[in-house]
Amino acid sequence: MGNADRNESDVIFILLGFSDYPDLQIPLFLLFLVIYIITVVGNLGMIMIIRINPKLHTPMYFFLSHLSFLDFCYSTTITPKLLQILVVEDRSISFPPCVTQYCFVVICVVAEGFLLTVMAYDRFVAICNPLLYIIVMSQKRCIMMMTGVYTWGIISTIIFVYSLVARSFAGTNIINNFFCEYSAVISVSISDNYVTETIFFILANFNTFFTLIIVLTSYLFIFITILKMNSASGRYKAFSTCASHLTGVSIFFGTILFLYCMPSSKSSWLLVRISTVFYTVVIPMLNPLIYSLRNKDVKETIRKLMQLPVGLFNG
Template sequence: MEDIASGNHCTVTEFFLAGLSEKPELQLPLFLLFLGICLVTVAGNVGMITLIGFSSYLHTPMYYFLSNLSFTDFCQSTVVTPKMMVNFVTEKNLISYPGCMTQLFFFLTFGIAECYTLAAMAYDLYVAICNPFLYNVIMSYQTYTSLISGVHIIGVLCASAHTGFMIRIWFCKLDVINHYFCGLLPLLKLACSNNYINEMLILVFGTLNIFVPVLTIFTSYIFIIASILRIRSTEGRSKAFSTCSSHILAVAIFFGSLAFMYLQPSSVSSMDQGKVSSVFYTIVVPMLNPLIYSLRNKDVIVAFKKVIDRKH
C-alpha cells in the first residue's frame, strides 16, 4: 500500500483482498473447487449462447432472453472468479484502486442486468402462456430488443452512479477488503469520509432493483398460475408448469441470496455470512443457470441432439 497525503486525509492506491478463507490448508482445495466451477460456468454459458445462435429451432424471444442471461452470467463470473482464484495461490492478493473500481462497476452492471433479465423472462413466459395466439405480435423483434437493451442500460446507469459516488470517498489506513472482490458493502466499511449518500444509494437502488423485478415476476406468475389452472387437460398443465419450473428455480436461487446479502440491517449482517451468500449469486448461480435450463428444457435437449447428429 502507498499513502498519499492530501491535507488531513490520505488515500490508498491499492487494496488487499482477504478472500474467502485465510486457512492455509483450505487454499488448494478451494482453488481446485472454484477452478472446476469456473470451467463448468464458461462451458455451460458459452455452450448455451452457441447452441441458441446456431439452432434456428431456438430462434424465438424466449431463447434470446436465455442467451442474454447466459451472456450476463458469463460476464459476471469472469469479473469475480479469476481474481478470487488468484487469492488462493498468492500470499497477498493485491488489487489496484482503479482495478477495484473497475471490478465494482462491472460486477454491479451485470448483477443488476441479471435481475431485470429474469423479470423480462417472466414477462415473456406470461405472454407465452396467457396470450399464446398473440405471442408473436406482442413479443415482436422490437419488443424483445428494447427489453434486452433496457436491461443493460439500467445496469450501466445504476453501476455508474454507485461507482461515481464510491470514487469520491476517502479510504485511509485500513486497506484490507474483507471479501473476495470489490463489493459495495466491504468497501464502505473502509471509508474514512462521510458515506451517507452511498448508503442511501444502496438502500434506494437495492430496494428498487430487487422490488421492481420481483414485483414483475410475482405479478406475471399470478396470471400464469391462474391461466394454467384453467387448462383442463393434465398433460397441458404439466407442460405449462415444466416451461416455468426452470425460471422459478433460477429466480429463487438468485434473489434469495441477493436479498440475504443486501437487505439485512448492518447491525445484524456479518461479512462472513455475506461472503457465503455472495458465492451463490456471483459464482454458483452463473454455473447453475445453463445446467437448469439445459437439463429441464426439452427444446434445448432436442436442439443439442440435432447439433450432435449434424456433426456425425
C-alpha cells in the same frame, strides 16, 4: 494531494478472501476452478446452441442467450481474481482495478435482475395471451427490452460507482471479501458513510423489489390461467415451461435479498462471503444446467452436436 488523485495512486486494498482458512486454500482453488470451467463451457455452450439451432430462435431463447452472456461476464470478472488470491501471497488490488471490477459486476447483476423480469413477462404473454404472442414479443420489442435492461444496468452502475469513488480511504485497506464488494469496501472508508449507504440501500431495494413485483404479478396471472385449463397435459406443459425460470428467479433474488436488502445480514462477514460466492460463482454455473436439463430442444441439439445416442439424455 486531492482525494481523487490519492485514490488513483496511493490507495491499496488487500482482499482477505478465505485466507483465515489456510488449510482450505488449495481445495477451494480446485473447487472454484472446476466451477469456473463448467460456468464458461455451460454459458458459452448455451449461446452457441441457441445460435445454431433455428428452432431456438424464439424470444425465450433470445433472452436466455443474454442471461448466459451476463453469467459468463460477471463470473469472468470475479472468479479469476478469486483463484489468484487463493494461491498467491500478494492479495492487493489498487483503487482503479477495484472500481473497474465493481463496475462490471454491478452492470451484470442489475441487468440480470431485470432480464429475469423480462423473461417472466415473456412467459406471461406466452401462457396468458398465446394468440398475441408473436405480435407482443416481436423481434423489435425484444431488442428494445434488452436495450432497456442494459441501459438501466449502466445507469445504476454510474450511481453506485459514484457513491464509491466519492469516499475517502486510507493508504492500505483490508477488504473482508474476495472481490471489491460494495459493503466490504465502504466498511473501510474513512468518510461518513451514512448518505452513501442510504443511497445504496434505496437503489438496491428499488431494483430488487420493483423486479420482484413484476415477476410475482406475472406468475400470479400465469398460475390463474393454468388452473383454468381443462387439460391436465396442458397444465403440465405450462408448469414445466415456467419451472426452470422460477428456480433461477428464486435462487437469484433470494441471495440478493439476503445480502443487500437486509442490513442485519452483514453482521457476519463469513455469511457475506458465502452469499457472495453463491451469487457470483455458483449461480452462473447453475443457470445453464437449470435451463437445459428440462429442455428437450436444447438436449436434442447437444445430442446432435456430440453425436451421442438419444438414450443417454433420457431418464
